[in-house]
Amino acid sequence: xxxxxxxxxxxxxxxxxxxxxxxxxxxxxxxxxxxxxxxxxxxxxxxxxxxxxxxxxxxxxxxxxxxxxxxxxxxxxxxxxxxxxxxxxxxxxxxxxxxxxxxxxxxxxxxxxxxxxxxxxxxxxxxxx
Numbered sequence: 065x066x067x068x069x070x071x072x073x074x075x076x077x078x079x080x081x082x083x084x085x086x087x088x089x090x091x092x093x094x095x096x097x098x099x100x101x102x103x104x105x106x107x108x109x110x111x112x113x114x115x116x117x118x119x120x121x122x123x124x125x126x127x128x129x130x131x132x133x134x135x136x137x138x139x140x141x142x143x144x145x146x147x148x149x150x151x152x153x154x155x156x157x158x159x160x161x162x163x164x165x166x167x168x169x170x171x172x173x174x175x176x177x178x179x180x181x182x183x184x185x186x187x188x189x190x191x192x193x
Contacts, residue, residue: 067164071157073140079178083153086121086176087144095172096123098131099187110189116141116177124174130193131167138183142176158183169193 075083099112099122114122116138124146138158145151149172158179177183 066161068159070163070165071159073155073157075142075153075155075178079155080153083142083144083155083176083178086174087147087153090124090174091147093124095126098122098125098127098189099185103186108191110191112187112189114175114183114185114187116175116183118177118180118182120177122175124172126172127167127169129169130190131169132188132190133163133165133167134186134188135163135165136184136186137162137181138177138179138185139181140177140179141183142178143171143173144176145171145173 097112099114101113102110103113104111116122135158140155140157142153142155144153151171155178175183
């Protein structure tokens with residue numbers, strides 16, 4: 065696995081409509097965890113694991129601190145911010161070899177597997193940022 069700049073793609077009209085519908089249907093959802101389960105935690109970091117099958121999504125979550133995503137598998141994943149945030153929906157292509165990506169604090173979104181492969185990542189939460 066290496067680091068590469070995330071590649072964002074323009075979703076098709078059909079996919080964008082599906083993601084907008086998801087956003088509308090889930091409006092008002094309360095904030096949940098950033099991933100499925102915690103693998104490790106100490107005073108400095110919390111390491112989460114997320115696995116999303118095609119069509120599955122995470123809880124609505126907020127990145128209150130900086131994170132590193134260590135992405136093992138997937139093909140396409142969407143970030144769907146709440147409509148009231150003013151942020152746009154985005155779709156990223158997952159490199160075949162995986163990726164490591166820095167996520168700065170401040171964003172709120174659902175992660176949505178809009179691809180055809182299992183999306184699997186570890187999230188390293190940097191508590192002191």
